[in-house]
Amino acid sequence: MTTSRTTTTTVSSTAGPSRPRPAPPPPIDLTAHDEEGMEDEDEDEIIRRAQARVERVRARKAAAAAKKAAEEKAARAAAARERAAQEARERANRARQQEAEVLERRRLLAEAATARSQRGTSPSEMSVSPRRPVVEIRRKAASKEKGKAKAQPIGNDPDDGDDGDDADDDEEREPCERSNILAPTRDSNGRFVSRPLSEPATNPLERLATGEIGIDLDLGDWSPLDSPVKNFSERQSESPSPTKPRQPKPLTPNAQPRPMATQQPLTRFSGDPDDPIQPATFLQDFEVRMTELMTPRADLASRIKPYLERDSRAWDWYTEDLTATERTGPWEAFETKFHARFPSQKKEKKSAKSYLTSLEGERITHEQIMTTSEDTNQPYHQWWADRLLRLAKGAEIEKTKQSIGAVWKKLPYALKKTVDEEHDNWADFTSAIKAVKWGVLKVEAEHEASRKVLPPIPETPRTKLAGDFAAARISSPPSPSPMRARPAYAGNTGGRKPRRVFTSLNEARKEVLRRGIAAKVQQPNTPEGFAAWKAELLEWASRHGVDGALSELTIVPLKPGTEAVCSGECFRCGGTRHGFEVPCPKPGAIPPVESDWRAYCQRELGGRVARVNAVHVLGPEAIFEGMVESGNGEGSAF
Secondary structure, rough: OOOOOOOOOOOOOOOOOOOOOOOOOOOOOOHHHHHHHHHHHHHHHHHHHHHHHHHHHHHHHHHHHHHHHHHHHHHHHHHHHHHHHHHHHHHHHHHHHHHHHHHHHHHHHHHHHHHHHOOOHHHHHHHHOOOOOOOOOOOOOOOOOOOOOOOOOOOOOOOOOOOOOOOHHHOOOOOOOOOOOOOOOEEEEEEEEEOOOOOOOOOOOHHHEEEEOOOOOOOOOOOHHHHHHHOOHHHHHHEEEEEEEOOOOOOOOOOOOOOOOOOOOOOEOOOOOOOOHHHHHHHHHHHHHHHHHOOHHHHHHOHHHHOOOOOOOHHHHHHHOOOOHHHHOOOOHHHHHHHHHHHOOOOOOOHHHHHHHHHOOOOOHHHHHHOOOOOOOOHHHHHHHHHHHHHHHHHOOOOOOOOOHHHHHOHHHHHHOOOOOOOOHHHHHHHHHOOHHHHHHHHHHHHHHHOOOOOOOOOHHEEEHHHHHOOOOOOOOOOOOOOOOOOOOOOOOOOOOOOEEEEEOOOHHHHHHHHHHHHHHOOOHHHHHHHHHHHHHHHHEEEEHHOEOOOOOOOOOOOOOOOOOOOOEEEOOOOOOOOOOOOOOOOOOOOOHHHHHHHHHEEEOHHHHHHHEEEEEEOOHHHOOOOOOOOOOOOOOO
């Protein structure tokens, strides 16, 4: 900061009067300006120092984070190296164990060979001793050039070359490149003979390891040192990586193709017109079988002969009509000739109309809803919905709403309750059926199935006799009141009884009716109970009249042994409902007023109410008119 200084110069004048000198300005406070500048300098310095401190803190944090990351990376690398070393040690241990097993097997074989050679064989034993196994050790040829062997006359040695040196007869022969079979051996005359196919050319070490041969096998000149199994050091030297040594190959017998467990024998084709096997089906099954056996397609025509029935039309056609070229030619040409000679019966496709008929006839019951599908083990209604959609696609109406209403009408109540009829296509309709929860659906189905009434048992002489015994009653003493004749009704021109008046009830009066039914006690099904019921019914008729109106206050006593009101009972006999299509077996078994009362309660209340302990009231004896009499003719039967 710079401070300006003001200098005042006084010039004295010699002329004129003297004037007073102006007062000098007050001195400038330089200390205040210096302090203010220092304060500004201190603030800037503080800010610079703070910023430098922040930068240093940030640098330290970044260095610490980088150091920590480097340490973590080094720790991970060390852990990875440790794991790799541990795996290498484990592999080396396994290799050493396997090497020890191989050495132990070699030792056993060497002991067996030594013991066999020490025993020796006599000339007579040599003539009858079994043939010793020939072990072939494959070696890489020194040169890859293939030389052509010259033809040799039969009876001469092709290896001597007329030089008298037969030392090369003992050289190891290379196996056949195509069949992988050992080279043929010679007989006593020097001729080449093929090795029997029953003797597998396997290593005795492998046969001993698998238990195929015993320890006392005649190994001949074979030595365990000739085993193709390499020792551990050789394998380590050939290993591409020291950390990943090659695992020793275990000694296993020659792998044979294992037949498929589910493979079934293919039925032979005869080509007869009455053969149940269709030619096209047989040819397709044959192709599948050859595919399972990994047979080239070019060889199918030559492999079909064993699958033809001998001395049949197909056999004669294959062996006589076809040429050798056709029997070994391409499969497509053979297939064309086969179909031309043995045409198959065409299978007619199901029409859309047939699918529609099947779709409209589909049904599902409550019993099926409670089960699962045997094919997919899913709830039956879901499997059934998928079947509906397949049939709709077969009928070509899956994108329309055609026949949805017809199928919906046949649904059981449990499905109708949750599935709507209005759907635009079959996919939506079947999806709605499948979306219903099976647990809720089973509860509804069980309830509906429990309400199903069993069909009546057909009457037989035995059941008729049992019914007669059950309907028999002990005769009761005659009623003290005289029997009344059937009353005549005024205005009854048609000879019919006037209709009873039913009083309609609101909710409050319905509740009164429910309480009255619940409070009423039904008499027991005994002679004493029948007598009490008769007295109550006579009292009811005296109070309300024989044809009195029915309301919530006129509780009619129920006949002993009958069902409660609003329980789905029959209104004509008071028993369990027989169904709308089955006639009542005992009409008139209860008084007409009780029939009307049961119908009235069902109309007003609609469902099951609290079971009444109903007791039945009787007025004048005319209340019993309309009941069917049975028995010995003495009194009414209840």
